[in-house]
Amino acid sequence: MEPESLYNLLQPVKAVEPPAEEDLPNREKRKHLPATSRKDTKFEELQKVLVEWVNTMLLPEHIVVRSLEEDMFDGLILHHLFQKLTSLQLEVEEIALTAASQRCKLAVVLEAMNQSLQVETHQVPWSVETIFNKDLLATLHLLVALARRFQPSLPLPANVQVEVITIESTKSGLKSEKSVEQLTECNTDKDQSPKDVFDELFKLAPEKVSAVKQAIVTFVNQKLDRLGLSVQSLDTQFADGVILLLLIGQLGGFFLHLKEFYLTPSSPAEMLHNVTLALELLKDEGLLNYPINPEDIVNKDEKSTLRVLYNLFHRHKLKESADGMPRGAPN
Numbered sequence: 531m532e533p534e535s536l537y538n539l540l541q542p543v544k545a546v547e548p549p550a551e552e553d554l555p556n557r558e559k560r561k562h563l564p565a566t567s568r569k570d571t572k573f574e575e576l577q578k579v580l581v582e583w584v585n586t587m588l589l590p591e592h593i594v595v596r597s598l599e600e601d602m603f604d605g606l607i608l609h610h611l612f613q614k615l616t617s618l619q620l621e622v623e624e625i626a627l628t629a630a631s632q633r634c635k636l637a638v639v640l641e642a643m644n645q646s647l648q649v650e651t652h653q654v655p656w657s658v659e660t661i662f663n664k665d666l667l668a669t670l671h672l673l674v675a676l677a678r679r680f681q682p683s684l685p686l687p688a689n690v691q692v693e694v695i696t697i698e699s700t701k702s703g704l705k706s707e708k709s710v711e712q713l714t715e716c717n718t719d720k721d722q723s724p725k726d727v728f729d730e731l732f733k734l735a736p737e738k739v740s741a742v743k744q745a746i747v748t749f750v751n752q753k754l755d756r757l758g759l760s761v762q763s764l765d766t767q768f769a770d771g772v773i774l775l776l777l778i779g780q781l782g783g784f785f786l787h788l789k790e791f792y793l794t795p796s797s798p799a800e801m802l803h804n805v806t807l808a809l810e811l812l813k814d815e816g817l818l819n820y821p822i823n824p825e826d827i828v829n830k831d832e833k834s835t836l837r838v839l840y841n842l843f844h845r846h847k848l849k850e851s852a853d854g855m856p857r858g859a860p861n
Contacts (some may be wrong), residue, residue: 559698561667561711567692575687576713580673583684587614598673599664605636608661608672612639615680616646616825618798633662640672646825647675667694670713679823690714739836746839749847753780764839769830770795771804774838778811781846801828809838817841 567573577598584595588610595601602608604626613619620642626632637658644651651657654675660668677684690713698705743764750773751760757776761767768774772793779785791807792800805824812818818841826834 559696561665562695562697563666563692564695567694570692572687572690573692573713576670576674576690579684579686580670580677583677583681584611584673587611598669599666602669603636603662603664604632605639608643609635609639611676612643612646615676616798616802617829618642618646618802633658636662643672643676647679649675667692667711667713674714680825686714688714689716742840743836746836746843749843750777750839753777756780764835765830765832768835768839769805769828770801771806771808771827774808774827775804775811777842778808781842782811782815798828812838812841817845 581595581598584607585593588595588607591610591614593607593610595607605622606626609620609622620638622635622638623631626635640656640658640661641651644654647654655671656665656668661672674686677686691710692713694709694711696707696709698707747761747764750764754760754773754777757780759773759776761773771791772795775786775791786807791804795801795804802824805827809818809822809824809827818838820837822834822838827838
């Protein structure tokens, strides 16, 4: 007999009953997962993948998730997961003991997560109330969004959908309505991240990466020389966004006001602000043809940093070539 997976060993077996009429205030709605939905094979597989992902991420901190419903509601594990994924520190108490302090901590953590996911609070299927009330569907939606953003290679089962019963308290009693809730998308070509030249370069010709990096370093140092700056390492010196912003300004012929960014960032949050601003400037100039997460730059992801710098390098090399053409020369 093969040993059971960590997920199967940790999951408690319990039945979840729909809310009674006296438990639901008038006009309030609450979702209920019937037993048939909970036993859906793909639904169980999704929970298994997410539980094992979270436990793997938090293994160095000796944190173990046993139940997505019971362990995530107070913000403690979500707090640790957010810091692990983004390397950002949140100013919240480590251990919140009362319900009020737990709810307050959860609100801070979810706000930071929504900002990193670049979504508005009213646009997402989770909230402080739903997570704090141990709503499994809301918790799954949140974890799926985090996984797709920060670890897109995680093999989430495709097209997971479950039947949900929405129960509403009315003056005449409880009213129920069935619907289908989509948790993961179908696997199509549109769902896959677009590939670019760096995907192929790192995969097929990794020995050429250093030559590309050296060419970009030379280009960058030529542009920053008038500021008395130089770059030796593309992998580390662009993580705080300062040199990237100065380079964009030099290439664009403008200077950013010092109030708009942190010239000497002292925290990951300030670094993230700088990098986010830089990427927004590049988008405005049409210089980003591949989606880049600002957190990847802050976390010194080599491929993401190279993508950004190569776009600058390529565009301005083309511009220099065009400017050097004799009048009347064809483009």
